[in-house]
Amino acid sequence: MEQTQKVQFAHKTFWAIAITLFMIAYNVSVMPTIMSPLVRDLNSSVGAIQSILVVYFLVAASFAPSTENLCRFYGRTRIFSISLVLYGIGMTLTSLSPTIEILALCFSLLTGLASTPLISTPLAIADLIYGDDEERVTIALILASTLGGLFGSLLGGYLASNLGWRWAFVPSLLVLMFVFRLRRSLPNLIVNCTQPIDWIGGLLSFLGLSSIFVGMSLAGEFGWWEPKRAFSIAGLIIPPFAISIVPTLFAVGMILLGFFVFWQRRQANLGKACLFRVGLLRNREFVLGLLTAMLHTLIVTGVQFNLFQFVPLALSLNPFRTALTIIPYNLTMVIVIISVLKYLVLGNRITPKYIVCIGISLLAAGIGVLYSSLHLSVTSLELMPGLIIMGVGSGLFSSYISTLTYSNASKGDKPQASGIYDPIQNLGCSLGRGILGTALVYYTARSIVDDILENLGKTLSPVERLEVIVKLQEMLQTFSREEVREVFANKLPPSIYPLLRLISLDAATSGIKISLLIALFLTGICFLLAVTLPKYPSCRRS
Structure with a gap:
């Protein structure tokens, strides 16, 4: 009887943490x-x-x-419950946002802060209570997250097309209420920590990382060194000299992280509370797995994001039909992960490291096929083979990369490992949208400018041409589509404006093909990193 209750408790716990990851991936x-x-x-x-x-x-x-810091002091279960409430408030306000500024505040800040413990807690719980089934549970959690992404694209696109974009968030709010009810099944992970919270360390790490990461995200718009345009707050130009805001943010971030390292060493020497130990970052195999996973996240996030920009223009599709066009990648990935979860035969017959390398190779092959399928009159069916091959590759890769990475962390370091692994994957998502998304916009803008000049029979000096490209890139990133059309209608000669649709399509096709070449290059680096991984998880090596 007692054993049956334990099994039922474990099942409820699994559904609570799995549905949480599903909800976050959906949004x-x-x-x-x-x-x-x-x-x-x-x-x-x-x-x-x-x-x-x-x-x-x-x-x-x-x-x-800072999340791991709070979890150690207040207990992971309590922080998880508070985060659920904050996440629900953030998503509700996001769906009701009257302006883009309020939406940015609610989604980026409120749900961003709340999602951190909601992602790290499921992995910590899986490691704590599932023992020998940890590998299977981890793959199941990856599957839940992948399914969330699948439903987010498909169901969200359908609701946005038929009822409006605000309705697309309703399913996740319903799921959140279900998770809130199931949260009682979570183990009471309260740690009796006698040391006070390291607030100073948390603040220094948050401000330092934020400064560097925001600098990366602004590089495409403001320039890596030479300023593409001025950055100002309340009319005050920052910095007040002729360089971009990006190196300034990098410098501030590095200084703050330097103070953070100094503070951590001081706290450790005095035997006081530390935010985290750096031992895992000296573990070569953990760091290699971390970087390999981040590059994969960067590539697939960036490619998918660009496809959601390109497909509506190239195929004239609404959000739902756009999602249907791109969904073969997610669907194939789900099928592969389910197959691995059900049988786990590959891990018994093929070295896990080789499975990861095969996955990366298939991802590269899929990107290559996708590149070759792009032309001005491309169809959804022509995009499908490349997306399917990419899905198979990502499914194989995702099934084993976390196992290889986490196996090099000791039992006591697993929560800390999750606290490092998850944000690095979030960084990969940001860099994917930042690098590949910026590449798509820049090369699209360049192609539009060159095509218009060719049709007009005019030439510009290299400096003038670059200035026009940068201004158009800024327009594409900051103007609404109606504003862009209005500018073109007012600035272009009547003979050119009717050709704008064809010019834009040709430019977008050129832009996304270049972004795919960049993704292919990054996939090569990802493969080289994967080759250095251990053949088996540390617990299985002979």
């Missing part, structure tokens, strides 16, 4: 899907929505060390 996947109606309704721009997503992941990544 993140909804945003690119509903981008077009969101831009129209709030009179915003694609660049603004991209920035909201980037900042969301940066906030989640920056808050991770």
Whole structure:
């Protein structure tokens, strides 16, 4: 009887943590899907929505060390419950937002902060209570997150197309209420910590990481060194000299992290509370697995984000049909992970490291097939083979990379490992949208400028041409589509404006193909990192 109750408790706990990851993945996947109606309704721009997503992941990544700090003192279960409430408030306000500024505040800040413990807690619980079934439970949690992304794209796109973008968040709110009811099944993970919370360390790490991560996200818009345009707050230009805001933010972030390292060493020497120990960061295999997983996240997030920008323009589809076009990747990934979860045969017959390398190779092959399928009159069916191959590769990769990475952490370091692994993956999401998204916009803008000049029979000096490209890139990132059309209608000669649709399509096709080449290059680096991973998890090595 007692054994039966334990099994039922374990089942309820699993559903609580799995549905939590499903909910978070759903909301993140909804945003690119509903981008077009969101831009129209709030009179915003694609660049603004991209920035909201980037900042969301940066906030989640920056808050991770402080989250572990709070969990050690107050208990992970209590922080999880508080985060559920905060997350629900954030999503409710997001769905009701009257302006893009309020949406950015609610989604990026409130849900970004709340999502950090909601992601780390399920993995910590799985490691604590499932023992020998940990590998299978971990893969099941990856599956739950993948399914959340699948439903976010599909269901969110359907609701946005038929009822409006605000309705796309309703399913996640319903799921949240279900999770809130199941939270009682979570183990009471309260740690009796006699030391006070390291508030100073938490503040230094949060501000330092935020400064660096925000700098990365602003590089495409403001320039890595030479300023593309001035950064100002309340009319005050920052910095007050001729460099971009990006190196300034990097410098501030590095200084703050330097103070953070000094503070951590001081606390450790005095035997006082520390935010985290750096031992895991000296573990070569853990760091390699961490970087390999981050690069994979960067690639697939960036490619999918760009497809959600390209497909509506190229195929003239609404959000739901756009999601249906891109869904073969997510669906294939789900099928592969389910197969691995059900049988686990690959891990018994093929070295896990080789499975990861095969996954990366298939991801590269899928990107190559996707690249070759792109042309001005591309169809959904022509995109499908590349997306399916990418899905198979990502499914194989995702099933084993976390096992190889986490196996090098001791039992006591697992929560801390999660506190490092999760924000680095969030950083990968931000960099994917920042690097590949910026590449798509820049090369699209460049192609539009060159095509218009060619049709006009005019030439510009290299400096003038670059200035025009940068201004158009800024327009595409900060203007709404109606504002962009109005500018083109007023600035272009009547003979050119009717050709604008074809010029834009050709430019977007060129832009996304270049972004795919960048993704392919990054996939090569990811493969080289994967080759250095151990063949088996540390517990299975002979």
